[in-house]
Amino acid sequence: MTAPLTPPHQQPPNDPWQKSEAGAAPQAPSHPHAGPGAEGAQDDTSPSMEVVRAAVVALALTVLGIGLGLLWMWLAPRVPLISTDKAVFLKDTEGEEAIGADGTFVLLALAFGAVSAALVFWFNRRGGVPLVIGLALGGLLGSLLAWGTGVWLGPTGDVVERAREVGQGVEFDAPLRLGAKGALLAWPMAAMLVHLGLTALFGPRDPEPEWTAGYWPPTPAPGTQDGTPT
Template structure:
């Protein structure tokens, strides 16, 4: 019986340790969303707007109604989120080879919170949200950049989903394998019964 109890201790850290590690992973992954937000603001295409006066009221419209810049803003965020999901999953796998439910949940939660933080940082760094005031400042008919925004909020899920898929794939390919039953016999030890006693 003592042999069985000792083998259980080799399965990995206790649940409290896994939860603590998962909490650290979630916080670090989420905070890295600030970097994603900066990159999104820097790399996203500018969406030009134009202000005009109609019936003594300012109106704002797209300068190029056929332009695809707005789609490019979402696409830039999506590609960056995919890259951050890949990097975070690989980093967590290399640091903590042995998986676990808390770690997987931490990746998903951290990725989602990181996406929200990236969105808020990008919007904060980008042009002002008050487009009417911006149009008045630059003048009638003068193009200016629209504020950053995401047309499809579903892109918030790209990072956590990418991180989960990559991490699970790495665990399946390179993760530790369960030991064979009666592994001690292969190591030169006498074969034992199911309760650590010699077989009858």
């Protein structure tokens, strides 16, 4: 005994898999959400676009390093020097101005890293590995540029010539130096940590799977075996 089949002339009108009268191959149903902007949305999330965005972020942070260097030069404490007829000496041998210059650089770099990560997350919440790499690389290059900017625009590095200009017994500023080179990692580390935290808290979530009522596998209809007519 076989189960009754639906006659061909009673097939549902919107069956996307039915063959045409000419015997053409069945066509897959179109995606319900496909539209004019679907192709552009796919291109926007392509790996090449992610690499481009990461490169733009790295370049922007590198240029921003000039601002960090100017602030460091302006806010860092000066190390006073004084000269005699024999040599140039520190005016205060127990002063902590040199350590203060390193600490100022670190604090400014941490602030730049946090702000840059927040801005990058605000404009691109999808994140991605290339974007994090761009943040880290841009922060490191920006720190290097800030270091060079502060040293170049700060007090001259020719201490002997400067001592001759001001004369003996006159106080003048020592060159701006970064003693702890590990301070160059403050910006990239802060940027990555802040961006990771913002992504974990406010980043897009994967959609939850929808559970439908019923049993799986479905119960075969009467008069059939494994869902096929007998």
